[in-house]
Amino acid sequence: MANPSLLILAGDGIGPEVMAEVRKIIDWFGTKGTPFDVEEGLIGGCSYDVHGVPLSDATLERAQAVDAVLLGAVGGPKYDGVEYALRPEAGLLRIRKEMDLYANLRPAQCFEALADFSSLKHEIVSGLDIMIVRELTSGIYFGEPRGIQTDNEGGRVGINTQRYTTNEIRRVARSAFEMARRRGNRVCSMEKANVMESGVLWREEVTWIHQNEYPDVALSHMYADNGAMQLVRNPKQFDVIVTDNLFGDLLSDAAAMLTGSLGMLPSASLGAPMENGRPKALYEPVHGSAPDIAGQGKANPIACILSFAMALRYSFDMGEAATKLERAVETVLADGHRTADLMGEAGGTPISTSEMGDAILKALAA
Numbered sequence: 453m454a455n456p457s458l459l460i461l462a463g464d465g466i467g468p469e470v471m472a473e474v475r476k477i478i479d480w481f482g483t484k485g486t487p488f489d490v491e492e493g494l495i496g497g498c499s500y501d502v503h504g505v506p507l508s509d510a511t512l513e514r515a516q517a518v519d520a521v522l523l524g525a526v527g528g529p530k531y532d533g534v535e536y537a538l539r540p541e542a543g544l545l546r547i548r549k550e551m552d553l554y555a556n557l558r559p560a561q562c563f564e565a566l567a568d569f570s571s572l573k574h575e576i577v578s579g580l581d582i583m584i585v586r587e588l589t590s591g592i593y594f595g596e597p598r599g600i601q602t603d604n605e606g607g608r609v610g611i612n613t614q615r616y617t618t619n620e621i622r623r624v625a626r627s628a629f630e631m632a633r634r635r636g637n638r639v640c641s642m643e644k645a646n647v648m649e650s651g652v653l654w655r656e657e658v659t660w661i662h663q664n665e666y667p668d669v670a671l672s673h674m675y676a677d678n679g680a681m682q683l684v685r686n687p688k689q690f691d692v693i694v695t696d697n698l699f700g701d702l703l704s705d706a707a708a709m710l711t712g713s714l715g716m717l718p719s720a721s722l723g724a725p726m727e728n729g730r731p732k733a734l735y736e737p738v739h740g741s742a743p744d745i746a747g748q749g750k751a752n753p754i755a756c757i758l759s760f761a762m763a764l765r766y767s768f769d770m771g772e773a774a775t776k777l778e779r780a781v782e783t784v785l786a787d788g789h790r791t792a793d794l795m796g797e798a799g800g801t802p803i804s805t806s807e808m809g810d811a812i813l814k815a816l817a818a
């Protein structure tokens with residue numbers, strides 16, 4: 453059988469630095485009997501610099517062909533003046549859309565060693581383990597009409613459209629219910645059915661899937677604004693949250709901070725199964741390109757490393773290896789290793805990106 457294949461798109465800012473640490477882990481698995489075929493490509497600003505577009509057709513074709521894509525981060529102030537469709541973020545949105553990666557899994561887990569770093573009280577976040585399933589290829593991010601137009605009086609109007617079809621809602625709802633069955637068996641669906649028709653449809657379709665296909669899973673509904681409040685009031689009430697593209701973007705950033713640092717959160721974006729049975733898949737840290745600290749060895753590689761752990765679990769059926777890698781991260785944190793983002797008020801000397809990567813590798817190999 454062919455080796456599992458990966459396309460690495462490290463991207464901009466701290467992307468290449470954190471991905472270099474993942475590379476060490478991939479190579480380690482290679483020496484332990486799981487060699488990956490790894491290719492690299494460009495996405496975001498670095499692609500724009502070379503090709504004039506944030507994602508070339510050739511790179512997209514490679515992404516469609518491999519078993520999984522590993523992405524670092526895109527964007528930076530250098531591209532602020534670039535036209536909207538050519539900005540680094542447009543490359544990210546295009547690869548999600550073209551690969552049809554509709555289910556974005558964003559786990560928020562609080563490592564015990566970091567429970568004091570959260571902006572919330574220890575007892576509120578200690579033991580936290582929730583999974584946000586964010587719809588990723590539709591909604592207001594992609595709905596038409598969109599644009600900035602001139603109205604009859606010569607004023608300007610900015611337009612975006614929230615739009616969801618039955619099928620788009622049902623397929624991501626299925627992903628959430630499947631996920632719940634592997635975890636705590638509870639799904640909370642969030643929308644704004646009190647003000648948006650798309651929210652009414654969302655609620656009806658999620659309910660339909662529940663009644664017809666997953667009656668064994670407990671389902672609740674919440675307005676997304678209340679959901680945001682509940683996430684910071686009592687986040688442990690949730691198991692799986694399923695929500696649309698925009699609400700999921702906001703709620704997952706809030707959930708990220710519960711865990712202590714945005715530098716800790718991985719994500720998986722999954723689509724329909726390919727011919728080989730594996731889902732179309734892209735794995736990326738939730739954090740961005742952090743241009744302010746790029747190139748200084750300050751970035752925390754854990755989110756990117758944990759994203760690779762998700763790849764092991766969801767693309768390569770290597771759940772045990774994934775758990776082992778997650779345990780290695782836990783051990784390293786428990787031993788007190790901290791990158792700059794995890795220093796907190798106590799202070800001390802942070803370790804560098806590559807020192808963190810090395811420490812995790814050492815714990816993995818132990």
Ligand code: IPM
Pocket residue numbers: 541544545701738
């Ligand atoms: C995310 C990011 C992206 C999004 C940006 C970079 C386009 O915030 O993945 O959460 O809005 O989806």
Ligand code: MG
Pocket residue numbers: 701702705
């Ligand atoms: Mg976001």
